[in-house]
Amino acid sequence: MSDSPLLTRRPEWTALEDHRAEGLTPLRELFADDPGRAERYVVRVGDLRIDYSKHLITDETLALLQELAAATDVFGLRDAMFRGEKINLTEDRAVLHTALRAARDAVVEVDGDNVVPQVHAVLDKMSDFADRVRSGEWTGHTGKRIRNVVNIGIGGSDLGPAMAYEVLRPYTARDLTFRFVSNVDGADLHEATRDLDPAETLFIVASKTFTTIETITNATSARSWLLEGLGGDDKAVAKHFVALSTNAGKVTEFGIDPDNMFEFWDWVGGRYSYDSAIGLSLMIAIGPDRFREMLDGFRIVDEHFRTAPAEANAPLLLGLLGIWYGNFLGAQSHAVLPYSHYLSKFTAYLQQLDMESNGKSVQRDGRPVDWQTGPVVWGTPGTNGQHAYYQLIHQGTKVIPADFIGFARPVGELSDELKAQHDLLMANFFAQTQALAFGKTPDEVRAEGVPEELVVHKTFKGNHPTTTILARELTPSVLGQLIALYEHKVFVQGAVWNIDSFDQWGVELGKVLAKRVEPALTEGADVPGLDPSTAALVAAYRELKEV
Numbered sequence: 446m447s448d449s450p451l452l453t454r455r456p457e458w459t460a461l462e463d464h465r466a467e468g469l470t471p472l473r474e475l476f477a478d479d480p481g482r483a484e485r486y487v488v489r490v491g492d493l494r495i496d497y498s499k500h501l502i503t504d505e506t507l508a509l510l511q512e513l514a515a516a517t518d519v520f521g522l523r524d525a526m527f528r529g530e531k532i533n534l535t536e537d538r539a540v541l542h543t544a545l546r547a548a549r550d551a552v553v554e555v556d557g558d559n560v561v562p563q564v565h566a567v568l569d570k571m572s573d574f575a576d577r578v579r580s581g582e583w584t585g586h587t588g589k590r591i592r593n594v595v596n597i598g599i600g601g602s603d604l605g606p607a608m609a610y611e612v613l614r615p616y617t618a619r620d621l622t623f624r625f626v627s628n629v630d631g632a633d634l635h636e637a638t639r640d641l642d643p644a645e646t647l648f649i650v651a652s653k654t655f656t657t658i659e660t661i662t663n664a665t666s667a668r669s670w671l672l673e674g675l676g677g678d679d680k681a682v683a684k685h686f687v688a689l690s691t692n693a694g695k696v697t698e699f700g701i702d703p704d705n706m707f708e709f710w711d712w713v714g715g716r717y718s719y720d721s722a723i724g725l726s727l728m729i730a731i732g733p734d735r736f737r738e739m740l741d742g743f744r745i746v747d748e749h750f751r752t753a754p755a756e757a758n759a760p761l762l763l764g765l766l767g768i769w770y771g772n773f774l775g776a777q778s779h780a781v782l783p784y785s786h787y788l789s790k791f792t793a794y795l796q797q798l799d800m801e802s803n804g805k806s807v808q809r810d811g812r813p814v815d816w817q818t819g820p821v822v823w824g825t826p827g828t829n830g831q832h833a834y835y836q837l838i839h840q841g842t843k844v845i846p847a848d849f850i851g852f853a854r855p856v857g858e859l860s861d862e863l864k865a866q867h868d869l870l871m872a873n874f875f876a877q878t879q880a881l882a883f884g885k886t887p888d889e890v891r892a893e894g895v896p897e898e899l900v901v902h903k904t905f906k907g908n909h910p911t912t913t914i915l916a917r918e919l920t921p922s923v924l925g926q927l928i929a930l931y932e933h934k935v936f937v938q939g940a941v942w943n944i945d946s947f948d949q950w951g952v953e954l955g956k957v958l959a960k961r962v963e964p965a966l967t968e969g970a971d972v973p974g975l976d977p978s979t980a981a982l983v984a985a986y987r988e989l990k991e992v
């Protein structure tokens with residue numbers, strides 16, 4: 446048991462509570478009193494310009510939050526992470542996704558071994574393989590060129606590559622088809638393969654553990670589909686299946702040639718893994734050079750997080766702002782609203798990153814927390830959200846801090862007419878954060894001649910906090926920068942909350958129970974110890990199934 450004080454008893458915490466109790470100054474007033482705020486409350490990292498001026502904070506709020514970060518030794522834990530210490534306590538593992546993007550000559554040790562040469566050896570092997578698939582040199586069992594790549598994985602072995610493929614679509618080999626299968630619902634694999642020729646299809650089985658039931662089930666079905674299509678010759682598997690895993694034994698057991706395995710290590714968490722071998726499908730799509738550009742982007746933010754002073758440290762600031770809203774202003778959720786169609790899967794990716802990392806209620810030493818931890822993360826690309834749920838952000842009763850992410854230039858081979866739409870997209874981007882921050886007063890509404898009984902309905906209170914992240918263009922490097930920014934933001938929050946952001950025991954119970962209940966569904970077997978509610982549901986299911 447640690448004797449460190451409970452977070453909520455720390456003087457730095459109670460100072461923030463007192464500060465909050467003094468009340469919040471409206472954003473209109475904050476800007477009127479300090480017009481320089483728009484320039485001062487900006488932090489730059491790599492290609493990202495991060496504006497946090499539209500937050501319900503003052504210099505004093507920031508100073509108090511920084512004191513909390515210092516008291517909870519966020520930078521101490523950060524340094525321990527970069528040094529390769531086993532800061533994932535419950536799994537006794539180092540947390541070294543930062544080593545995945547370390548420069549070739551860097552030294553990062555785990556248990557006295559420099560892991561960087563292994564990282565680069567795998568990257569080189571991936572590059573070689575990706576080039577062979579892209580050029581057509583790697584052919585299928587019948588000698589046909591590979592035209593389709595299907596990644597089979599779930600959670601961190603799916604969300605990262607699927608998201609990044611979507612983000613970087615303009616940079617992808619358009620003559621290849623990429624699909625991502627994750628759901629154990631057979632419909633997923635069916636829809637992904639129904640129009641593909643097995644002779645031209647490569648399956649990438651991505652699983653850190655290689656025991657995940659969804660992935661192994663889908664991979665087994667994919668193998669049957671392949672063999673059926675190619676006349677049943679088992680030798681075909683070697684040309685059509687590769688594996689991404691830490692578990693060579695299980696990969697071999699499944700029947701994949703260990704030469705076709707791309708390795709990573711237990712110090713890479715699943716949700717932090719798409720820049721490891723797990724990114725192979727992405728590398729085939731965008732090519733090794735673009736993939737390395739993306740890694741460079743990650744590294745820019747890693748270096749920034751490691752070295753920038755606290756007051757100009759972007760992940761630290763974003764993490765602390767989230768703590769301000771979640772712990773002192775009652776926010777339960779955090780919206781991430783990208784104004785780029787290519788970022789359509791970005792928030793879904795962040796959901797695992799943030800919610801699987803910080804959805805915890807026990808401290809690192811086992812004591813319960815008595816403070817709020819990770820928020821519900823949600824959001825979809827603008828402008829679609831504006832016509833769906835923004836109403837609630839503007840005029841609802843909830844505190845919802847939001848990140849707006851936008852770009853100065855469109856990417857891709859757009860026609861001039863479509864390129865011109867970009868300014869309209871971004872006009873919405875700026876308009877929304879303006880409306881959220883400053884609202885519309887009853888007097889402003891009245892001045893438009895609105896009948897008195899409608900004035901309250903048409904008033905916008907404003908003071909909805911937003912961060913604006915702006916970059917010139919959505920490049921592979923910028924994607925790496927954005928992901929690393931959120932990775933480290935999540936780290937900061939976990940450090941302050943004193944939780945283990947790197948385990949995920951909360952997913953285990955459901956897995957065990959699914960295994961236990963399955964025989965009842967398939968064979969009608971008696972499952973001892975089933976609770977009455979679930980037993981009744983299972984009986985109803987079986988009845989419906991038989992009709």
Ligand code: F6P
Nearest residue numbers: 600601602652653654657715952
């Ligand atoms: O069940 C949760 C989880 O363990 C995630 O953390 C992980 O990303 C996912 O399952 C997939 O695991 P694996 O890569 O081992 O198949």
